[in-house]
Amino acid sequence: MTFPVIGFGDGGIIPRGRAAIEASGSGFKAIWNAWELRGMVVLSLSIQVFLIFIGNRRKHSPGAFTTFVTWVTYLMADPVAVYAVGIITTKLTKLTELSADFNVELSAFWAPFLLLHLGGPDTITAYALEDNELWLRHFLSLLTQAGVTFYILLMAWNGSSLSIMTIGMMIAGIVKYSERVWVLWSSSSEQFRNSIPNHASILSKVAEEQKLRVAEGFKVVPHEVIEVREAAMEYNLEDSDLFEEKGNTNEMYRSCLVELLAARGLVTIFQRLFADLLLSFQDRDTSLAILDGKDFRVAFKIIEIELGLMFDVLYTKAKVIDTWWGTARRVGVMLFSAVILVLFLLVEVRSNSYSPVDLGVTFLLLGVAIFLEVYALAFLMFSDKVACWLIKSKRFKALKRIHRIKPLQKRQRWSRKxxxxxxxxxxxxxxxxxxxxxxxxxxxxxxxxxxxxxxxxxxxxxxxxxxxxxxxxxxxxxxxxxxxxxxxxxxxxxxxxxxxxxxxxxxxxxxxxxxxxxxxxxxxxxxxxxxxxxxxxxxxxxxxxxxxxxxxxxxxxxxxxxxxxxxxxxxxxxxxxxxxxxxxxxxxxxxxxxKRGKEKPGFTCCGLNTKQLCSCVITKLKSVWKQYGxxxxxxxxxxxxxxxxxxxxxxxxxxxxxxxxxxxxxxxxxxxxxxxxxxxxxxxxxxxxxxxxxxxxxxxxxxxxxxxxxxxxxGGEFLTHVWLLMAHYGLTDHFQIPHAPSITELIVT
Structure with missing residues (x-):
C-alpha cells in the first residue's frame, strides 16, 4: 500500500505534487512578467524590419510564400505594437512613488518607439487597396495611441533627461504615424480621383482671365493657335540635346533615361485610367507621339515603369517621401534618433543602474529606428521618381553614381512572368x-x-x-x-x-x-x-x-x-x-x-532460376515505369x-x-x-x-x-500591361472627350 507524499506549505500540509505545480506555475508567471514586454517590443521591431524589406519586394515577387508572409506580418504589426503599449500602461499604473523602478521608467521610454512602429515602414502602407479606404480608422487609432503615449509620459515624468528624450521620440512617432494616415487618405479611391486635375482646368483658367480683364476695362482679343503637344515634345528625347557628352554615353544607359522620362510624362496623363476617369483624344495623340517609332521592348519597358510608379503611389509612402519635406523629415528623425542614442549612452547609462537586457532592447530600438530612416532614404534614392527628377534637372553626375550602385536596366519593377x-x-x-x-x-x-x-x-x-x-x-x-x-x-x-x-x-x-x-x-x-x-x-x-x-x-x-x-x-x-x-x-x-482481363491467372515468379527471376522483375519494373513514370x-x-x-x-x-x-x-x-x-x-x-x-x-x-x-x-499581371499599352494607343473605351480648341494666349490692348 502506498501513501501520497506530502509536504509543508504556507497554508499547512499540502500534497508535495501540488506544491511543485504551484512552484513551477509561479516561476513561469515570473518569467512571463519579466519577458512579456521585452518579447512584444522585440517582436514589433522584427516585424518592422521584415516589412521594410519585403514590402517593396512583392512588387516583383508573386510567390505564394511571399504573399502569405507579408499578409501575416502586416496584420500582426499594429496589434503587437498596441498590445505592448497596453503592457507599459499597466506597469506604470501599478507603480507608486515608494516602489519606483528605473527599469519600469525605461520601459516608458519605449512607448514612443511603438508609436513609431504604428507609422509603419515606407515600403508598405497598405497590403491591399481596401486598406486605403480604412484611413479614418487609422486616424482614430492615431488619436488614441498618441493620447495613451502622452498618458505614459505623464505617469513616468520625473524631470530627468530620459523624460525629455521621451518627448522628442513621441513627436517623431506622431509625425511618422500622421504620414501613414495621410498617405492612406490620399490613396483612397475618392481622394485619388479628386486629386487628378480636370482636362478643362487650363481652358477654364484662360476663360476666367479673359472675363477678369474685360471687367477691368481692357479690350481682350482671344488668339487661337494650333495645339502644341508639350508633353510629347518634352518627353520624346530621341533628337534632343538633353544628354551631355552624348558620344561618351552608353547606349543602353541612354535608352534607360529615355524610357524613364517618357514613362514619367505618360503616367501623369494615364493615371486617370486607374481612377476610372475619361481621357481625351489629345491624350491619345500625345502618347502616340511619344511611342512613335519605339521598339516593342521599349514600349513594354515604359509600361513597366509606369505601373511601378503607380504601385509606389497606391501601396507605399511615395507621396510623402518623394518631396523635399518628406526627405527633410526622414533626415531629421534619423539625426534626432542618433543624438538621443548618444545622449542616452553618455548620460543615462552612466548615472542609472538599468537591467542589461533592458539596455540591450533600448539600444536595439534606437539603432533600428536609425536604420529604418536610412533605408527609407536609400529606397527614395534608388526610386524611379528620383531618377526622373535628376534627368529633368540635368543632374547626370549624381544619376551616374546611383546607376553604378544599382543599374537602371537591372531594376525589377514587376515579376516579368x-x-x-x-x-x-x-x-x-x-x-x-x-x-x-x-x-x-x-x-x-x-x-x-x-x-x-x-x-x-x-x-x-x-x-x-x-x-x-x-x-x-x-x-x-x-x-x-x-x-x-x-x-x-x-x-x-x-x-x-x-x-x-x-x-x-x-x-x-x-x-x-x-x-x-x-x-x-x-x-x-x-x-x-x-x-x-x-x-x-x-x-x-x-x-x-x-x-x-x-x-x-x-x-x-x-x-x-x-x-x-x-x-x-x-x-x-x-x-x-x-x-x-x-x-x-x-x-x-x-x-x-x-489489363486485368489480359493478365494470365496464377502468374508467379516462384520456381524460376536466378536469370529468369531477374528477367521477371525487370519486366515488372518496366511495366510500372511505363504506367507511372x-x-x-x-x-x-x-x-x-x-x-x-x-x-x-x-x-x-x-x-x-x-x-x-x-x-x-x-x-x-x-x-x-x-x-x-x-x-x-x-x-x-x-x-x-x-x-x-x-x-x-x-x-x-x-x-x-x-x-x-x-x-x-x-507581382503584376501581364493582362494589366496589355491593358495600359492598349490605352496608350487609344484602344480602350476611356477616350470619350473630343478635341477642344486650345487658347494659348490672350492679346490685351
Missing part, C-alpha cells in the same frame, strides 16, 4: 498530397491542389512583339474576339461559331482545342520538317504565342475570374472540370479491367489521344448542348478536329495564336481598373 494552368493536367490529378483525404473531407481539395498545377513562364520577346504589332495595326481591337483573324482566311470561317459563344465558353473551348493541337498523335508533325526555315520559325512563334496565352487565360479563368468579362465562368469551369474528371476516372476504370507531357498527350478516340465529334451539337457539363468538353474536341483538318500548318497556328491575342486584348480592355490595381501587389 505570366502564370500558366493546363486544364487537362489539372484534371488528371497526378500530384496527390499527403493529406488528400483530409482536404476532401473539408471540401477544399480542389482549392488547395490547383496551386500545385500552376506554373510560371517568362514573358518572351516574341510574345511582346506579336502583341505590339497587333495593337499598332488595330483601330478597335477591344471589340473583336477572334473575328479579324478568322475573316483573314476562307478556311477559318467555319470556326466562327466558337467565338460567337459567351466569352468564358470561348476560352474553355479554345483552350481544350489548343491542348489537343499541341499534342497530336504524331509528335513530329507539330512542326513539319523539310520546310523553309522561315516557315518553321513562324510556326514556332505562333505555337509559343498560342500556348502561353491559352494557359495564361485559363489561369486567370480559374484564379482571378473577376479580371475577365462578366459571366458565369466559375460554374462553367466547375461543370467542365467535373465532366473531365468523370471521363478520366471512367477511362482508368476501363483500362484497369482490360511518365512525365506530365506524356500523360497529357495520352489524355488528348483518349479524348479523340472516345468523344464522337460527329454528334449533333444540340443533342450534346442539353447536358451542360459535356457541352464545353465536346465542342473543344470538335474545334480541334476542325483545326486539324487544315492542310497548311502555318495558317492553322497563325489562326490559333492570333485568336488568343484577340481574346487577351478583349479581356484586358474589359477588365475594370480597380482589378488591375489590385494585381500590382501580386
Amino acid at each position: 505570366m502564370s500558366q494552368l493546363c486544364l487537362l493536367s489539372f484534371c488528371l490529378r497526378e500530384k496527390h498530397l499527403f493529406c488528400d483525404r483530409l482536404l476532401k473531407l473539408a471540401g477544399v481539395d480542389e482549392t488547395i491542389e490547383k496551386h500545385f498545377y500552376k506554373t510560371n513562364k517568362k514573358v518572351t520577346d516574341n510574345l511582346k512583339k506579336v502583341i505590339v504589332e497587333y495593337i499598332k495595326g488595330e483601330k478597335s481591337s477591344w471589340n473583336t474576339r477572334g473575328s479579324k483573324i478568322l475573316g483573314k482566311f476562307k478556311e477559318a470561317e467555319k470556326l466562327r461559331w466558337s467565338i460567337e459563344l459567351e466569352f468564358d465558353e470561348s476560352i474553355l473551348i479554345w483552350h481544350i482545342a489548343t491542348e489537343l493541337c499541341l499534342n497530336p498523335r504524331n509528335p513530329d508533325s507539330l512542326i513539319p520538317s523539310g520546310q523553309e526555315k522561315r516557315i518553321q520559325d513562324n510556326i514556332g512563334s505562333y505555337i509559343e504565342t498560342g500556348t502561353l496565352l491559352s494557359r495564361y487565360l485559363m489561369y486567370l479563368f480559374v484564379f482571378h475570374p473577376y479580371m475577365l468579362p462578366t459571366g458565369i465562368g466559375r460554374l462553367k469551369f466547375a461543370d467542365t472540370y467535373t465532366e473531365a474528371m468523370r471521363f478520366f476516372d471512367e477511362l482508368k476504370s476501363i483500362k484497369g479491367k482490360e 511518365k512525365t506530365d507531357e506524356y500523360k497529357v498527350r495520352d489524355a488528348c489521344n483518349e479524348l479523340r478516340d472516345r468523344l464522337n465529334t460527329k454528334l449533333n451539337m444540340t443533342i450534346v448542348k442539353e447536358d451542360k457539363s459535356k457541352f464545353v468538353l465536346f465542342h473543344g474536341c470538335l474545334l480541334a478536329s476542325q483545326l486539324e483538318k487544315f492542310n497548311d500548318q502555318e495558317m492553322k497556328w497563325e489562326v490559333i495564336g492570333m485568336v488568343w491575342v484577340e481574346l487577351l486584348a478583349y479581356a484586358a480592355a474589359k477588365c475594370k481598373a480597380n482589378y488591375h490595381c489590385q494585381q500590382l501587389r501580386r
Whole structure:
C-alpha cells in the first residue's frame, strides 16, 4: 500500500505534487512578467524590419510564400505594437512613488518607439487597396495611441533627461504615424480621383482671365493657335540635346533615361485610367507621339515603369517621401534618433543602474529606428521618381553614381512572368498530397491542389512583339474576339461559331482545342520538317504565342475570374472540370479491367532460376515505369489521344448542348478536329495564336481598373500591361472627350 507524499506549505500540509505545480506555475508567471514586454517590443521591431524589406519586394515577387508572409506580418504589426503599449500602461499604473523602478521608467521610454512602429515602414502602407479606404480608422487609432503615449509620459515624468528624450521620440512617432494616415487618405479611391486635375482646368483658367480683364476695362482679343503637344515634345528625347557628352554615353544607359522620362510624362496623363476617369483624344495623340517609332521592348519597358510608379503611389509612402519635406523629415528623425542614442549612452547609462537586457532592447530600438530612416532614404534614392527628377534637372553626375550602385536596366519593377494552368493536367490529378483525404473531407481539395498545377513562364520577346504589332495595326481591337483573324482566311470561317459563344465558353473551348493541337498523335508533325526555315520559325512563334496565352487565360479563368468579362465562368469551369474528371476516372476504370482481363491467372515468379527471376522483375519494373513514370507531357498527350478516340465529334451539337457539363468538353474536341483538318500548318497556328491575342486584348480592355490595381501587389499581371499599352494607343473605351480648341494666349490692348 502506498501513501501520497506530502509536504509543508504556507497554508499547512499540502500534497508535495501540488506544491511543485504551484512552484513551477509561479516561476513561469515570473518569467512571463519579466519577458512579456521585452518579447512584444522585440517582436514589433522584427516585424518592422521584415516589412521594410519585403514590402517593396512583392512588387516583383508573386510567390505564394511571399504573399502569405507579408499578409501575416502586416496584420500582426499594429496589434503587437498596441498590445505592448497596453503592457507599459499597466506597469506604470501599478507603480507608486515608494516602489519606483528605473527599469519600469525605461520601459516608458519605449512607448514612443511603438508609436513609431504604428507609422509603419515606407515600403508598405497598405497590403491591399481596401486598406486605403480604412484611413479614418487609422486616424482614430492615431488619436488614441498618441493620447495613451502622452498618458505614459505623464505617469513616468520625473524631470530627468530620459523624460525629455521621451518627448522628442513621441513627436517623431506622431509625425511618422500622421504620414501613414495621410498617405492612406490620399490613396483612397475618392481622394485619388479628386486629386487628378480636370482636362478643362487650363481652358477654364484662360476663360476666367479673359472675363477678369474685360471687367477691368481692357479690350481682350482671344488668339487661337494650333495645339502644341508639350508633353510629347518634352518627353520624346530621341533628337534632343538633353544628354551631355552624348558620344561618351552608353547606349543602353541612354535608352534607360529615355524610357524613364517618357514613362514619367505618360503616367501623369494615364493615371486617370486607374481612377476610372475619361481621357481625351489629345491624350491619345500625345502618347502616340511619344511611342512613335519605339521598339516593342521599349514600349513594354515604359509600361513597366509606369505601373511601378503607380504601385509606389497606391501601396507605399511615395507621396510623402518623394518631396523635399518628406526627405527633410526622414533626415531629421534619423539625426534626432542618433543624438538621443548618444545622449542616452553618455548620460543615462552612466548615472542609472538599468537591467542589461533592458539596455540591450533600448539600444536595439534606437539603432533600428536609425536604420529604418536610412533605408527609407536609400529606397527614395534608388526610386524611379528620383531618377526622373535628376534627368529633368540635368543632374547626370549624381544619376551616374546611383546607376553604378544599382543599374537602371537591372531594376525589377514587376515579376516579368505570366502564370500558366493546363486544364487537362489539372484534371488528371497526378500530384496527390499527403493529406488528400483530409482536404476532401473539408471540401477544399480542389482549392488547395490547383496551386500545385500552376506554373510560371517568362514573358518572351516574341510574345511582346506579336502583341505590339497587333495593337499598332488595330483601330478597335477591344471589340473583336477572334473575328479579324478568322475573316483573314476562307478556311477559318467555319470556326466562327466558337467565338460567337459567351466569352468564358470561348476560352474553355479554345483552350481544350489548343491542348489537343499541341499534342497530336504524331509528335513530329507539330512542326513539319523539310520546310523553309522561315516557315518553321513562324510556326514556332505562333505555337509559343498560342500556348502561353491559352494557359495564361485559363489561369486567370480559374484564379482571378473577376479580371475577365462578366459571366458565369466559375460554374462553367466547375461543370467542365467535373465532366473531365468523370471521363478520366471512367477511362482508368476501363483500362484497369482490360489489363486485368489480359493478365494470365496464377502468374508467379516462384520456381524460376536466378536469370529468369531477374528477367521477371525487370519486366515488372518496366511495366510500372511505363504506367507511372511518365512525365506530365506524356500523360497529357495520352489524355488528348483518349479524348479523340472516345468523344464522337460527329454528334449533333444540340443533342450534346442539353447536358451542360459535356457541352464545353465536346465542342473543344470538335474545334480541334476542325483545326486539324487544315492542310497548311502555318495558317492553322497563325489562326490559333492570333485568336488568343484577340481574346487577351478583349479581356484586358474589359477588365475594370480597380482589378488591375489590385494585381500590382501580386507581382503584376501581364493582362494589366496589355491593358495600359492598349490605352496608350487609344484602344480602350476611356477616350470619350473630343478635341477642344486650345487658347494659348490672350492679346490685351
